[in-house]
Amino acid sequence: MLRLGIDVGGTNTDAVLIDGDRVLGAVKASTTADVTGGIVTALGDLRQATGFDPAAVQAVMIGTTHFINALVEGERLAQTAAIRFGLPATRALPPLVDWPDRLVTAIGGHSHLCHGGHEYDGSPIADFDEAEFRAVLDRAVAAGATSFALSSVFSPVNAEFETRAAEIIAEQLPGAPVSLSHEIGRMGLLGRENATVVNAALRGLADQVATGLLRTVAEAGINAPVFLSQNDGTLMDVDYARRYPVATFASGPTNSMRGAAFLSRLPSCAVVDIGGTTSDVGILQQGFPREASTDVNVAGVQTNFRMPDVLSIGIGGGSHVLHQASGTAVGPASVGYRLAQEALVFGGTRLTATDVAVAGGRAEVGDVSLVAHLDKSVVDAALRFVDDRLAEVVDRMRASAEPVPVVAVGGGSILVPEDLAGASRVVRPDHFAVANAIGAAIAQVGGEVDRVYSVVPQQRDTVLDEARQEAVDRAVAAGARPGSVEIVDIEEVPLAYLPGNATRIRVKAVGELSLGGPRA
Amino acid sequence: MREITADHLPDLARGAAVLGTGGGGDPFVGRLLAEQALKRNGPVTLLDLDEIDDGAFIVPTAFMGAPTVMLEKLPSGDEIIGAMRALEELLGRKATHTVSIEAGGLNSMSPFVAAAEAGVPLIDADGMGRAFPELQMLLPTLGDVQASPMALADERGNSVTLRTDGNAWAERLARAATVEMGCSAAVSLYALTGRQAKDHLVPGTLTLCERVGRAIREAREGHADPVTAASGVLGGRTVFTGKISDVQRTTTGGFARGTARLTGLDADTGSALELSFQNENLVATRDGEVVVSVPDLICVLDTDSGEPVTTETLRYGLRVSVLGVPCDPRWRTPEGLELAGPGYFGYAHEYVPFRGAEV
Numbered sequence: 001m002l003r004l005g006i007d008v009g010g011t012n013t014d015a016v017l018i019d020g021d022r023v024l025g026a027v028k029a030s031t032t033a034d035v036t037g038g039i040v041t042a043l044g045d046l047r048q049a050t051g052f053d054p055a056a057v058q059a060v061m062i063g064t065t066h067f068i069n070a071l072v073e074g075e076r077l078a079q080t081a082a083i084r085f086g087l088p089a090t091r092a093l094p095p096l097v098d099w100p101d102r103l104v105t106a107i108g109g110h111s112h113l114c115h116g117g118h119e120y121d122g123s124p125i126a127d128f129d130e131a132e133f134r135a136v137l138d139r140a141v142a143a144g145a146t147s148f149a150l151s152s153v154f155s156p157v158n159a160e161f162e163t164r165a166a167e168i169i170a171e172q173l174p175g176a177p178v179s180l181s182h183e184i185g186r187m188g189l190l191g192r193e194n195a196t197v198v199n200a201a202l203r204g205l206a207d208q209v210a211t212g213l214l215r216t217v218a219e220a221g222i223n224a225p226v227f228l229s230q231n232d233g234t235l236m237d238v239d240y241a242r243r244y245p246v247a248t249f250a251s252g253p254t255n256s257m258r259g260a261a262f263l264s265r266l267p268s269c270a271v272v273d274i275g276g277t278t279s280d281v282g283i284l285q286q287g288f289p290r291e292a293s294t295d296v297n298v299a300g301v302q303t304n305f306r307m308p309d310v311l312s313i314g315i316g317g318g319s320h321v322l323h324q325a326s327g328t329a330v331g332p333a334s335v336g337y338r339l340a341q342e343a344l345v346f347g348g349t350r351l352t353a354t355d356v357a358v359a360g361g362r363a364e365v366g367d368v369s370l371v372a373h374l375d376k377s378v379v380d381a382a383l384r385f386v387d388d389r390l391a392e393v394v395d396r397m398r399a400s401a402e403p404v405p406v407v408a409v410g411g412g413s414i415l416v417p418e419d420l421a422g423a424s425r426v427v428r429p430d431h432f433a434v435a436n437a438i439g440a441a442i443a444q445v446g447g448e449v450d451r452v453y454s455v456v457p458q459q460r461d462t463v464l465d466e467a468r469q470e471a472v473d474r475a476v477a478a479g480a481r482p483g484s485v486e487i488v489d490i491e492e493v494p495l496a497y498l499p500g501n502a503t504r505i506r507v508k509a510v511g512e513l514s515l516g517g518p519r520a
Numbered sequence: 521m522r523e524i525t526a527d528h529l530p531d532l533a534r535g536a537a538v539l540g541t542g543g544g545g546d547p548f549v550g551r552l553l554a555e556q557a558l559k560r561n562g563p564v565t566l567l568d569l570d571e572i573d574d575g576a577f578i579v580p581t582a583f584m585g586a587p588t589v590m591l592e593k594l595p596s597g598d599e600i601i602g603a604m605r606a607l608e609e610l611l612g613r614k615a616t617h618t619v620s621i622e623a624g625g626l627n628s629m630s631p632f633v634a635a636a637e638a639g640v641p642l643i644d645a646d647g648m649g650r651a652f653p654e655l656q657m658l659l660p661t662l663g664d665v666q667a668s669p670m671a672l673a674d675e676r677g678n679s680v681t682l683r684t685d686g687n688a689w690a691e692r693l694a695r696a697a698t699v700e701m702g703c704s705a706a707v708s709l710y711a712l713t714g715r716q717a718k719d720h721l722v723p724g725t726l727t728l729c730e731r732v733g734r735a736i737r738e739a740r741e742g743h744a745d746p747v748t749a750a751s752g753v754l755g756g757r758t759v760f761t762g763k764i765s766d767v768q769r770t771t772t773g774g775f776a777r778g779t780a781r782l783t784g785l786d787a788d789t790g791s792a793l794e795l796s797f798q799n800e801n802l803v804a805t806r807d808g809e810v811v812v813s814v815p816d817l818i819c820v821l822d823t824d825s826g827e828p829v830t831t832e833t834l835r836y837g838l839r840v841s842v843l844g845v846p847c848d849p850r851w852r853t854p855e856g857l858e859l860a861g862p863g864y865f866g867y868a869h870e871y872v873p874f875r876g877a878e879v
Contacts, residue, residue: 086593086594087596088596088675088676088677089593089594089595089596089675089702090593090594090595090596090675091595091596091597091598091675092553092556092594092595092596092597093549093552093553093556093594093595097552097556098552117593119593119702119703120586120588120589120592120593120702120703121702125593125702153592153593153594154592154593187588187591187592188591188592189591189592189593189594190548190549190552190591190594295548302548392743395743396740396743396824396825397824398824402786455770457770460768489836490836491835491836492767492768492769493588493769493832503769
């Protein structure tokens with residue numbers, strides 16, 4: 001099966017062509033502000049390098065950090081109204097309560113409370129007050145809100161308030177984007193609501209980007225289905241991405257980890273992925289990224305959708321090297337995607353991490369003679385700084401004192417020394433520079449069950465088996481090859497005090513994208 | 521005496537979650553509530569027990585209910601003060617101070633809300649030195665301090681006052697009222713004098729929470745081991761390091777009971793630990809042998825980050841370290857063990873006091 005994997009990072013856009021388990025070609029282009037420009041260049045280069053026939057491509061998989069970057073930068077966010085059903089409860093902590101001021105301003109800061117939501121036992125906290133909601137909606141619209149995030153107490157158990165409010169918005173403002181918390185996050189109102197508001201704020205941008213991606217792929221003569229990779233390493237179609245941009249948030253680190261596992265054939269290791277501005281370190285367990293155990297803070301916002309456990313530091317190939325009396329430091333400021341223009345080895349004027357790596361003999365990139373004049377003590381001090389920081393991060397991530405194999409990937413991985421403290425060995429697989437794109441291309445299809453079951457203790461196994469089977473069936477329905485589907489995660493949480501041992505069970509199954517499947 | 525501002529709360533909340541031994545509610549929501557209250561009302565004065573007059577009239581408050589529910593149905597903000605006022609009205613006297621009844625995540629933070637809203641000083645102490653699931657399980661119960669008269673209040677403005685025949689009935693009746701109030705309510709109880717507080721509370725708990733939280737944070741910042749740092753401050757010892765391989769839960773009698781199985785890593789490779797919990801961690805059994813048991817503290821921390829792990833967030837694949845910490849000696853008396861020992865929670869084993877770090 002011929003697949004194109006594309007990873008749009010903040011600095012580079014990578015593209016790979018894969019046939020089954022074989023990497024046929026890989027290229028790297030600079031990311032452009034419009035996202036699609038870099039893809040056009042990368043596809044053109046890849047075609048030149050491999051001579052592939054666009055019509056023969058069977059699937060295009062894209063990973064993008066675009067949406068999370070937009071949030072971090074607080075740019076191009078929709079004016080978003082966060083409307084919660086929970087009064088008279090929940091008033092002490094209204095929507096957006098713990099958000100950074102900068103982001104509240106960026107999304108317009110519309111926070112509203114309405115009566116409603118449910119008690120643990122399914123009875124309403126208060127009845128749906130249509131007049132109150134319509135008045136809130138009018139106020140939000142008058143204040144400039146264009147995207148709407150709806151949350152309701154206990155909506156993972158009963159989503160009635162969210163769906164009724166969504167119907168009213170659809171009738172009042174046809175086509176307006178509405179994000180519902182029960183479709184986005186888990187139990188825990190604030191984390192779920194925050195994730196929903198973030199999603200809502202990105203809807204407009206997601207729509208533009210999705211349309212741009214489809215057009216770009218079509219213009220390259222490819223008529224295969226287009227998928228985006230999700231936080232957990234599985235795929236979603238473009239229409240899903242329009243509605244749920246948060247699901248792409250952590251696809252960058254996930255893809256590089258999955259790509260690293262694929263290339264190194266090491267299912268359990270630490271992965272150090274170095275780009276232009278940051279180094280991301282994650283842990284692979286049996287081929288999948290270890291997930292964060294707690295709520296994840298995204299750009300200063302506490303959220304509870306599932307993300308891989310990744311630690312980032314501001315050291316990348318484009319990081320500025322600062323040599324001062326107080327010592328030598330690398331990053332966090334970076335030339336970013338302008339590395340190819342600004343770094344010394346490429347004829348620029350900025351001393352970057354890449355320059356010291358070249359001067360120190362770790363890599364051969366650009367023109368070595370352009371860094372020959374650098375003071376050896378500065379080069380050594382800068383490299384030592386990088387080595388210490390990388391070793392620290394790996395050390396903090398590994399689960400034991402036991403040294404772990406470290407797989408170095410990403411364009412900036414030339415910074416990683418052969419001998420890294422705490423690493424049993426450093427593996428630099430072929431195609432390391434495009435591991436992200438390879439991870440996207442090998443992404444699989446997932447199926448998930450997330451429901452409240454009544455679990456009689458003696459029947460726990462039966463109920464779990466049912467849930468497992470349903471998750472497998474859903475993965476197959478979503479395009480996974482039957483027989484390739486495995487259960488990768490099970491979570492069971494009883495809702496205390498609910499009659500009949502009500503337990504929330506969440507099962508995730510993952511399988512290979514099937515050639516003959518409904519979507520492929 | 522010192523002033524507590526919102527800046528002190530993150531360390532305090534993290535440490536309180538460690539002392540919460542897996543229960544006590546969500547420290548994040550508790551911290552936000554306290555933060556909002558301190559921002560609205562200004563700093564709270566924290567006093568040591570020996571700074572209190574014997575005649576002081578101390579009214580503690582707490583949240584009561586199911587942690588899962590409290591994460592969803594967040595408070596309105598009127599519950600705590602509603603419960604306090606209802607009890608003051610019944611007793612015909614205004615509180616001069618307030619105090620924490622337990623060192624748990626949410627309930628170590630709710631007294632800051634009460635102190636800030638009522639404008640009274642908070643005492644650096646608590647009634648357990650840890651968290652327990654039932655509200656008669658306080659050291660003051662051993663000293664014949666009555667939980668009732670007591671009051672409960674919800675977000676709607678409902679309040680209930682109770683006079684009960686002993687503290688076990690206080691738990692039963694308050695629990696029933698809490699269920700009717702949607703499984704989350706504020707409660708005000710164990711009104712006590714300064715003298716009684718000095719005799720029956722655990723001194724310095726909030727400061728201890730802050731020190732534990734700070735030790736974890738600083739260890740992380742300084743790239744040292746946060747689990748060792750926390751254990752050092754608590755005078756505890758790591759009894760197991762491993763990976764969670766299975767979690768089973770059931771809800772019986774209103775409490776989330778369950779067991780987690782841990783597979784050993786590092787020095788514990790080849791061993792297995794079974795953790796039994798009822799909201800809080802109660803018994804740790806290593807390869808069939810009880811190594812730590814209630815009323816001693818069993819604290820589960822994320823091995824890498826040192827973040828406390830609650831029993832509700834125990835999950836397959838998590839890498840955790842299990843700490844044993846000796847409890848307040850008063851819990852080890854025959855009366856203490858009767859109130860909150862292994863037998864009370866339905867375990868057949870004899871209580872063997874856990875020995876902390878060798879000094």
